[in-house]
Amino acid sequence: xxxxxxxxxxxxxxxxxxxxxxxxxxxxxxxxxxxxxxxxxxxxxxxxxxxxxxxxxxxxxxxxxxxxxxxxxxxxxxxxxxxxxxxxxxxxxxxxxxxxxxxxxxxxxxxxxxxxxxxxxxxxxxxxxxxxxxxxxxxxxxxxxxxxxxxxxxxxxxxxxxxxxxxxxxxxxxxxxxxxxxxxxxxxxxxxxxxxxxxxxxxxxxxxxxxxxxxxxxxxxxxxxxxxxxxxxxxxxxxxxxxxxxxxxxxxxxxxxxxxxxxxxxxxxxxxxxxxxxxxxxxxxxxxxxxxx
Numbered sequence: 394x395x396x397x398x399x400x401x402x403x404x405x406x407x408x409x410x411x412x413x414x415x416x417x418x419x420x421x422x423x424x425x426x427x428x429x430x431x432x433x434x435x436x437x438x439x440x441x442x443x444x445x446x447x448x449x450x451x452x453x454x455x456x457x458x459x460x461x462x463x464x465x466x467x468x469x470x471x472x473x474x475x476x477x478x479x480x481x482x483x484x485x486x487x488x489x490x491x492x493x494x495x496x497x498x499x500x501x502x503x504x505x506x507x508x509x510x511x512x513x514x515x516x517x518x519x520x521x522x523x524x525x526x527x528x529x530x531x532x533x534x535x536x537x538x539x540x541x542x543x544x545x546x547x548x549x550x551x552x553x554x555x556x557x558x559x560x561x562x563x564x565x566x567x568x569x570x571x572x573x574x575x576x577x578x579x580x581x582x583x584x585x586x587x588x589x590x591x592x593x594x595x596x597x598x599x600x601x602x603x604x605x606x607x608x609x610x611x612x613x614x615x616x617x618x619x620x621x622x623x624x625x626x627x628x629x630x631x632x633x634x635x636x637x638x639x640x641x642x643x644x645x646x647x648x649x650x651x652x653x654x655x656x657x658x659x660x661x662x663x664x665x666x667x668x669x670x671x672x673x674x675x676x677x678x679x680x681x682x683x684x685x686x
Contacts, residue, residue: 398470400418401481420462441635443668448635454668471503478528490513551684556588586607586614619681627679634662640675
């Protein structure tokens with residue numbers, strides 16, 4: 394990556410193999426289960442363990458990254474002598490972003506001759522991963538620090554995020570739906586279809602009866618987005634929370650409808666986001682011409 398580093402957090406939900414291969418440093422969120430603290434290290438082993446604990450009845454509790462940990466993370470990166478671009482989840486989704494900003498202000502005084510850019514990505518999970526991947530690709534192609542940042546700022550709101558969840562109790566626990574809504578939803582088998590709008594929050598597009606209907610609407614929304622863009626260089630990311638067969642089913646449907654797509658990847662959802670949505674989440678992320686419900 395030349396004279397600068399692109400770094401991120403474990404909330405990007407990229408695989409550990411990809412992060413290692415492209416030498417991308419990341420700071421880990423943590424979560425608590427059964428009174429034990431676990432680190433989100435982006436490994437498949439950790440994700441499998443987290444979803445098993447949830448399937449077995451454990452409710453995982455995530456923790457923000459404090460200012461001191463960001464400070465130490467930034468300091469170690471800047472001590473290499475390189476400039477740094479740091480990408481984390483949307484400030485609307487985590488108070489950790491404010492801690493990262495405060496840490497960056499302090500660390501700049503110690504490294505006045507180096508640049509540290511902390512971007513508000515307006516992305517979460519695999520959407521953040523899409524942003525990281527594209528900016529890393531540009532860096533590896535020889536683009537400058539400023540050129541990579543300019544691309545990121547110009548394109549971050551063109552990254553679509555589409556989700557559906559299987560059990561409303563996890564969104565209830567995280568405060569995304571009320572207790573009453575979760576109870577009624579469970580009784581009626583209501584499944585929300587969600588997306589991330591420009592402001593970087595998590596919004597409900599539609600509430601439907603039944604898992605199959607939610608998957609159908611999710612898939613149709615994605616295909617509608619893709620019909621508006623050139624797909625010859627497009628990569629679609631499908632993330633799942635311990636429901637790979639359904640993710641593969643969606644992949645097949647999109648591939649059949651849009652055969653010109655360059656690549657469709659299926660991987661597991663990171664456990665920090667997974668703790669808030671529960672097993673059974675299906676999510677899709679991709680570059681398009683703009684976010685829409």
